[in-house]
């Protein structure tokens with residue numbers, strides 16, 4: 001059922017490791033440290049795809065045929081992009097705007113072997129119920145929002161904020177299982 005291929009996950013995210021372990025028998029993990037700065041005029045889909053690609057390219061494959069997987073997740077609401085909140089006020093600002101609204105979660109995956117790149121971006125629509133400010137503040141103090149795009153984790157306490165989701169749940173958590181499996185299957189045939 002699981003795939004076997006020489007693979008490195010270029011991520012510090014424990015969620016991405018857990019999700020990838022559902023698809024692949026064995027892989028190593030090396031965090032990719034890149035600057036996550038949006039270029040002037042860069043569209044959200046271009047930005048998230050570039051970050052996933054840069055993470056994959058930041059790790060040099062150790063052996064010929066080895067693939068490196070990079071991924072990035074952002075939250076968008078209208079023209080705004082929400083990444084990880086820098087502090088409590090930033091998180092309150094993000095979650096207040098997400099309250100009672102439908103936003104998009106974009107997760108990009110890139111697979112690179114030093115020569116070729118295969119990549120895909122998955123968009124999921126998430127609708128939050130109304131959140132009170134007291135609830136948002138209490139949620140910040142659980143510690144859960146700090147390392148998550150948009151300041152929430154659907155897989156944790158913020159699961160109860162979600163009135164509706166359309167798309168890929170695993171992509172919101174950080175790695176779209178179905179689409180990543182398709183990419184991995186395609187490159188397995190090449191390696």
Ligand SMILES: Cc1cn([C@H]2C[C@H](O)[C@@H](COP(=O)(O)OP(=O)(O)OP(=O)(O)O)O2)c(=O)[nH]c1=O
Nearest residue numbers: 011012013072073148149152153154172173174
């Ligand atoms: C919206 C949402 C995001 N997230 C996470 C997924 C990503 O780990 C994180 C967004 O930050 P990213 O910069 O995409 O990833 P990361 O810094 O955690 O890990 P790395 O760059 O090393 O791969 O937010 C959740 O866990 N649950 C959610 O509901």
